[in-house]
Amino acid sequence: MIYGVIPAGGKGTRLGLPFPKELLPQKGFDFYNPTVNHIINKMKEAGAEQLYFIHDPEYKQSLKDYLNDPLYIHVRQKVSGVANILLDFYNSVELQDSDQVLFGMADTVFEGNPFTSMCRQPGIVCAMFHTTDDAKVDRLTVKTNKFDVKSIKTDTNSATAWGVLKFDGASLRKFVEDDVFSQCSNIGDVLNQYPVQLVSCGEYIDLGTWAGYNRYLSNFNFK
Numbered sequence: 001m002i003y004g005v006i007p008a009g010g011k012g013t014r015l016g017l018p019f020p021k022e023l024l025p026q027k028g029f030d031f032y033n034p035t036v037n038h039i040i041n042k043m044k045e046a047g048a049e050q051l052y053f054i055h056d057p058e059y060k061q062s063l064k065d066y067l068n069d070p071l072y073i074h075v076r077q078k079v080s081g082v083a084n085i086l087l088d089f090y091n092s093v094e095l096q097d098s099d100q101v102l103f104g105m106a107d108t109v110f111e112g113n114p115f116t117s118m119c120r121q122p123g124i125v126c127a128m129f130h131t132t133d134d135a136k137v138d139r140l141t142v143k144t145n146k147f148d149v150k151s152i153k154t155d156t157n158s159a160t161a162w163g164v165l166k167f168d169g170a171s172l173r174k175f176v177e178d179d180v181f182s183q184c185s186n187i188g189d190v191l192n193q194y195p196v197q198l199v200s201c202g203e204y205i206d207l208g209t210w211a212g213y214n215r216y217l218s219n220f221n222f223k
Contacts, residue, residue: 001050002100002119004043005089006036007082008063008074009056020060021208022106028221035207036063036106038222042164043102046115052092053106054085081185090172097170103187104164109222111202118166124196129163129204137161138188140198149188162191163204 008022015021022036043051053067056077064074077088089101100119114127131137133153140158141148148157165187175181175190184190205220206212216222 001096002043002047002102003089003093003095004040004048004051004102004104005085006039006043006051006053006104006106007056007085008053008060008106009077009082009085015208015210015213020063022060022063023066024107024207024213026109026223027217028223034066035109036067038109039104039106039164042104042110042113042115045113046102046119047100048102048115052089054088056080056085079181081181083184083187083190084181086167086172086175086187086190087181090176095169095172097168097173099169101167101169101172102164103167105206107208108163108204108206109216109220110163110204111222114164114199114201115166118164118199121166121197121199123168124171124191124194125166125199126162126191126196127164127166127199127201128160129201130159131161131204133159135161135206138186138191146192147188149186149192162188163201165191 023034026033026035051071052073052075054075054077075088075092102115118125136150136152138147138149139151139161142156142158151157153159180190205216207216
């Protein structure tokens with residue numbers, strides 16, 4: 001079975017919106033089609049049969065009300081930290097080692113659908129996108145090919161960062177057995193402890209800031 005895991009955390013303070021940032025409208029549609037549907041549709045196209053939204057610290061009620069189909073499961077995160085989203089998902093399902101788990105942010109848009117090819121590869125797979133110099137993201141280091149977690153561009157890291165991920169059930173079980181979530185709060189730190197495969201991708205935009213959203217409105221039309 002293929003699952004989708006989508007964080008629904010953060011209060012969107014950088015945008016100052018009266019509603020969750022995931023409900024910002026996508027452009028290019030003649031009907032209301034919020035940003036969250038971008039990642040939802042990519043996961044569905046890759047075969048995801050059930051999507052888990054992990055809310056922290058409280059439910060985003062308007063997002064939960066919008067995504068009220070039985071396909072969507074809403075879970076409150078028990079321990080803060082992006083890495084612990086994976087633990088809360090793991091504890092919410094009876095995951096088989098062969099199951100596939102897709103992970104992506106609900107306030108982003110990107111070209112193509114890397115999930116489709118990622119599902120054909122075993123283990124942990126990271127879709128790598130080009131990012132701007134001033135963005136604090138999990139960038140690959142130049143020499144070790146490990147992730148420089150939440151860092152801006154430097155001489156020792158690259159302009160390449162993970163944007164979406166694919167795990168299999170065995171990967172997540174290994175994380176739990178290794179008690180990695182008590183050691184790491186960031187997913188990049190988790191990834192640095194295990195072998196990963198990298199897939200090169202195109203453009204990726206974080207819509208969680210007005211700069212990112214306006215860049216998307218001005219220059220891009222990802223569907």
